[in-house]
Amino acid sequence: MFAALADTSRRSMVERLSRGPASVKELAAPLPMSLPGVLQHLQVLETSGLVRSQKVGRVRTFQLEPVALQAAEQWIADRRAGWAHRLDRLGDFLSEEEI
Amino acid sequence: MFAALADTSRRSMVERLSRGPASVKELAAPLPMSLPGVLQHLQVLETSGLVRSQKVGRVRTFQLEPVALQAAEQWIADRRAGWAHRLDRLGDFLSEEEI
Numbered sequence: 755m756f757a758a759l760a761d762t763s764r765r766s767m768v769e770r771l772s773r774g775p776a777s778v779k780e781l782a783a784p785l786p787m788s789l790p791g792v793l794q795h796l797q798v799l800e801t802s803g804l805v806r807s808q809k810v811g812r813v814r815t816f817q818l819e820p821v822a823l824q825a826a827e828q829w830i831a832d833r834r835a836g837w838a839h840r841l842d843r844l845g846d847f848l849s850e851e852e853i
Numbered sequence: 854m855f856a857a858l859a860d861t862s863r864r865s866m867v868e869r870l871s872r873g874p875a876s877v878k879e880l881a882a883p884l885p886m887s888l889p890g891v892l893q894h895l896q897v898l899e900t901s902g903l904v905r906s907q908k909v910g911r912v913r914t915f916q917l918e919p920v921a922l923q924a925a926e927q928w929i930a931d932r933r934a935g936w937a938h939r940l941d942r943l944g945d946f947l948s949e950e951e952i
Contacts, residue, residue: 757859759929765855772935823933830858830926836871837917 755826758802763787764795768818771805775817854925857901862886863894867917870904874916 758764767781782792796816799805803822807814857863866880881891895915898904902921906913 756855756864760856760859765928768932772932772939774936774939818932818936820933820936823929823936827926827929827933829864830922830929833867833871833917834919834922834926837873837919837922840871840873 755802755804755822758799758804759826761795761798763791764799767795767799767816768804768823771816771818775815777813777815781816854901854903854921857898857903858925860894860897862891863898866894866898866915867903867922870915870917874914876912876914880915 759768763785766785770776770781770784778789778792778796781796782789785792787795796805796807800807800816804819804826805816806819807816809815858867862884865884869875869880869883877888877891877895880895881888884891886894895904895906899906899915903918903925904915905918906915908914
């Protein structure tokens with residue numbers, strides 16, 4: 755998931771999809787990139803689980819998968835929480851030392 | 854930052870550092886990797902801003918940089934919030950339609 759988010763073009767696709775589902779064409783429009791390039795990035799995003807797609811007729815529409823985004827967010831939050839907790843304990847220890 | 858987190862070894866280093874600062878040796882111990890390999894990963898993490906290091910005598914100690922972790926977390930949270938907001942509006946719209 756982090757590998758999928760490590761690319762600027764893919765982050766801009768996620769950014770676009772956070773405002774609602776979009777077709778391949780809509781996702782490709784703002785990007786200075788060939789359609790095959792766009793499709794490759796979308797495949798990486800879909801394999802990572804961050805987006806999913808649905809084909810209706812000839813149009814494939816992509817949308818965010820919030821559960822996967824939440825998992826990535828949670829991983830970072832947990833690491834940060836461990837660190838914050840440790841700093842709190844250090845703070846407690848230092849206050850006790852002062853007394 | 855996401856590129857830095859896209860590697861399993863680097864994530865395990867961040868995991869370790871979330872429990873407190875550690876020396877290069879301590880970070881290398883659980884990893885099946887040469888010291889130069891570990892140093893290279895630590896350099897990627899430091900360049901990304903996710904960790905910082907300090908050298909005292911001959912020992913370099915690494916620690917997490919919670920502000921950078923928070924920035925990565927916030928980016929994901931914002932994308933997810935946009936999507937959630939959109940789903941809420943869709944929910945509102947559908948409820949109104951029902952009435």
